[in-house]
Amino acid sequence: MLLALTACSSSDDKSSDSATTTAAGSAPASASASPKVSGSLTVFAAASLKETFTELGKQFETAYPGTKATFNFGGSDTLAASITSGAPADVFAAASPATMKTVTDAGDGQGTPVAFVRNQLEIATLPGNPQHIATLKDLTKSGLKVALCAKTVPCGSAAQKALTASSLKLTPVSYEQDVKSALTKVELKEVDAAVVYQTDVDAAGGRVDGVQFPESAKAINAYPIVALKDAPNATAAQAFIALVKSAEGQKVLTAAGFLNP
Structure with a gap:
């Protein structure tokens, strides 16, 4: 009987140890499921x-x-x-x-x-829109200086898509490597207009005016x-x-x- 009790006690201890180990092991598993964000x-x-x-x-x-x-x-x-x-x-x-x-x-x-x-395209013009730009076609006027994003840049690709959909050809005075650079050309009065995103026109505040054009709906990125x-x-x-x-x-x-x- 003494041997049997000893065996039972040993078995219970192992079972308890196993439960403790399982409970302890579950905490790291839970923590690893939601690791701390740092660095x-x-x-x-x-x-x-x-x-x-x-x-x-x-x-x-x-x-x-x-x-x-x-x-x-x-x-x-x-x-x-x-x-x-x-x-x-x-x-x-x-x-x-x-x-x-x-x-x-x-x-x-x-x-x-x-x-x-x-995001949708918009035409950025000088404050007050002195060139009276009202449409995408207006950007093709002789003597008007326009900046576009490079064709490999998403805003440039979208602009080309809108121009193609309208059967318009536009040769800008510069192709810029990103949309902010195109917008800056207008802000510095180096160009009369640029085709950028409506979010960039909004972010520029009063430094530029924005002109929406329906063709932009065909080139949303x-x-x-x-x-x-x-x-x-x-x-x-x-x-x-x-x-x-x-x-x-x-x-x-x-x-x-x-x-x-």
């Missing part, structure tokens, strides 16, 4: 996202104390080329599916890109976002994308003139 976050984003993503970066840092969000804004094609060449980044937000495809085709995306907003495969901070990347897609993130974006995805 630096690097986001490569289309130039047209500068104002909104800067604001979302501040929200991100507030939501996750101790984090630091850094942004590289530029032409989507240039950013895509940098990523495929090995530039370290956590997130890529492009101004068109075509430029995003450059990254995903190279195997540098993590998961499937998700469209989070859309969707903006996809994706975490990168070799992201130095994959946890922060997913958290930032979640913020962009959240109600709070969408509020910031739509307030700036972006369209719902």
